[in-house]
Amino acid sequence: xxxxxxxxxxxxxxxxxxxxxxxxxxxxxxxxxxxxxxxxxxxxxxxxxxxxxxxxxxxxxxxxxxxxxxxxxxxxxxxxxxxxxxxxxxxxxxxxxxxxxxxxxxxxxxxxxxxxxxxxxxxxxxxxxxxxxxxxxxxxxxxxxxxxxxxxxxxxxxxxxxxxxxxxxxxxxxxxxxxxxxxxxxxxxxxxxxxxxxxxxxxxxxxxxxxxxxxxxxxxxxxxxxxxxxxxxxxxxxxxxxxxxx
Numbered sequence: 001x002x003x004x005x006x007x008x009x010x011x012x013x014x015x016x017x018x019x020x021x022x023x024x025x026x027x028x029x030x031x032x033x034x035x036x037x038x039x040x041x042x043x044x045x046x047x048x049x050x051x052x053x054x055x056x057x058x059x060x061x062x063x064x065x066x067x068x069x070x071x072x073x074x075x076x077x078x079x080x081x082x083x084x085x086x087x088x089x090x091x092x093x094x095x096x097x098x099x100x101x102x103x104x105x106x107x108x109x110x111x112x113x114x115x116x117x118x119x120x121x122x123x124x125x126x127x128x129x130x131x132x133x134x135x136x137x138x139x140x141x142x143x144x145x146x147x148x149x150x151x152x153x154x155x156x157x158x159x160x161x162x163x164x165x166x167x168x169x170x171x172x173x174x175x176x177x178x179x180x181x182x183x184x185x186x187x188x189x190x191x192x193x194x195x196x197x198x199x200x201x202x203x204x205x206x207x208x209x210x211x212x213x214x215x216x217x218x219x220x221x222x223x224x225x226x227x228x229x230x231x232x233x234x235x236x237x238x239x240x241x242x243x244x245x246x
Contacts, residue, residue, distance in 0.1 A: 034081035037103065038117075038134060044086075044101065046119045048130025049108055052199040053121070057088055057099070064092060067199035070207050085117075095124035106131035112141040161216040163245065164188070168211065171204040173227045177239060179217070191222035191238035214245040 038044055040059065047054040055064040055072055060079070065072035077090035077097070085102035099121050106115040108131050115131035116139070133139045164179040170189065177192040177200070192201070194217075200206055222238025223231060 033083075035083060035085050036081070037137070038081075038086050038101065040079060042134050042136065044117075044132055044134050046099065046101070046130055046132040047108060047195065048119065048121070048128050049198075051128075052202060053128060053130065054195075062088055062090060062097075062099070064097070067203055067207055070196070070209050092123070096122070098122040101132050113139045114141050115139045161218055161241075161243075163214065163216055166206070166210055166213050166215055169200050169204070169206040171201070174224055175201040175204060177206075179215075190219065191224065191236055192242070193220075193222045193238050193240050194242040196242050197239065215242055216245055217242050 043056055043058045045054070045056045051066070053064070053066050055062065057063070057077060060076055061074055062077045063072040063074045073092060075090050075092050075097075077088040077099075080087045080089065085100060087098060087100040089096070089098045091097060099119060101117045101119050103116060104118050106118045107113070108115070113131075115133050116137040117132040117134075119130040119132040121128040121130070131139070162181060164181050166177065166179050167187075168178040169192075170176050170178060174191060175197075176189045177197060178187065178189050180187055200210075217239045218241040220238055220240035221235040222240070224233040224236040226232050
C-alpha cells in the first residue's frame, strides 16, 4: 500500500503545483477543475500508526498530535487543491510539513474501520502514512460518529456523557483506563476503545498531559482478552468515546 499511496500523493502534488507529466496524474486530464470534495473550510481529521500520529486541519490552521503531545501543535498551513486530492504545507518546529490526502478506501491496520481518504505525511526527513476523514465523509465500521453525534449530550444508544478525571492506565492482559467521576468523586476503571486511547494502550502508559485532566466519557461494551489472546468477554464495560473538557 505504501507505493500506491506514495504515487497517489506525488501525482496529486504535481497537479497542485503544475509540474509532472499530465499523463501520470490521476483524474480526468480534460477537466481542469481542482478537487472539491474537501472544501477550504471543511474539517479534515487524520490518523496514522507506527508511530502514532494524528490531528486535524480547518482553513489555514493544522493541529498535529502524537502520544507525547496529546494537546497537539497548532501552526499555519497553505492549502493546495489538486485534481485528485488536496495538500497542506507549512513549517512545524523548523521542519517542512506536507500532508497530502487522496480519495480511496484506507485501513489503519488496527481496527475494522474503513476511511474514505489516504493520508501521506512528509515531516522533515520522515515519511508517514495514514488515513483521513471529514464530517461529511466519516469512516465506516467501529465507532463511526458524525460531528452531530460528538456534540450530542444524549447519544443514540441512550448512554449520556459522564464528566470524569482521567487518573491513569493499568495494563496486564488488557489495558484499563482509571478515572474519578467529577460529580461523586468515586473511582472507576474500564477498557477504552475510543480513538484517543489507542496510543495509550500501545505504550501501556498515560501521557502526563492527560493525567488529572477533566473529560467526558461515554460507556459501552468492549472485548476483553486473556493472556493467550482468547476472547473472554465481548460485553466488558468500555469507554467508547472520550472528549476533553479542558
